Amino acid sequence: MSSNSNTNTFNILDYIPFGKENAVKKQELINILGFPERAIRQMIEDASRENPVINLMDGRGYFQPTEMDLDEAERCYNQEMHRAKSILYRNNGLKQFLRSYGRLVVVAETENSLSKVKVREHYRKTKAAKTIDVEGQISFL
Numbered sequence: 132m133s134s135n136s137n138t139n140t141f142n143i144l145d146y147i148p149f150g151k152e153n154a155v156k157k158q159e160l161i162n163i164l165g166f167p168e169r170a171i172r173q174m175i176e177d178a179s180r181e182n183p184v185i186n187l188m189d190g191r192g193y194f195q196p197t198e199m200d201l202d203e204a205e206r207c208y209n210q211e212m213h214r215a216k217s218i219l220y221r222n223n224g225l226k227q228f229l230r231s232y233g234r235l236v237v238v239a240e241t242e243n244s245l246s247k248v249k250v251r252e253h254y255r256k257t258k259a260a261k262t263i264d265v266e267g268q269i270s271f272l
Contacts, residue, residue, distance in 0.1 A: 143174040144182055147193050151185070151200050154192035 146160055160171050175184055175193060185200065185207045186193045196204045229235045 143171075143178050144184070144195065147175070147178075147184055147195055149195045150197050151187075151191065151194050151203055154194040156190075156192035159192070 143160075146155065146163060148155060157168065157171060160166075161168055164171065166174070175186075178184060183196050183204060184193055185196050185203055187203060187207055188210065194200070226235065
């Protein structure tokens with residue numbers, strides 16, 4: 132396939148084998164499919180939302196887990212959760228800065244996606260918040 136091909140015409144999971152002993156490296160996928168690395172990573176990320184794809188970051192590559200790979204699946208899950216938490220903690224300084232100017236953006240998870248809602252807009256739309264005066268609290272009104 133050429134890099135101009137439509138990435139939606141096939142399922143990337145058809146090229147990612149089952150079992151850690153059969154793992155395929157990203158470069159192999161690039162060579163076989165002819166897509167750039169970024170496109171391959173995006174296809175894997177998209178497929179991973181519904182189907183487990185494991186990459187233990189140990190150079191062995193990607194694979195779909197079987198019941199024999201429960202330890203690896205758990206390790207991958209924990210690894211990804213740690214990365215997610217690390218990103219959230221890294222943003223604390225930005226969160227405090229934006230909050231101090233009333234520009235904090237809240238990310239709300241909906242059924243199928245994440246949406247960004249500015250705190251002030253959310254308050255105005257819902258009118259659900261009650262005004263409580265707390266010393267030192269910043270008002271977004």
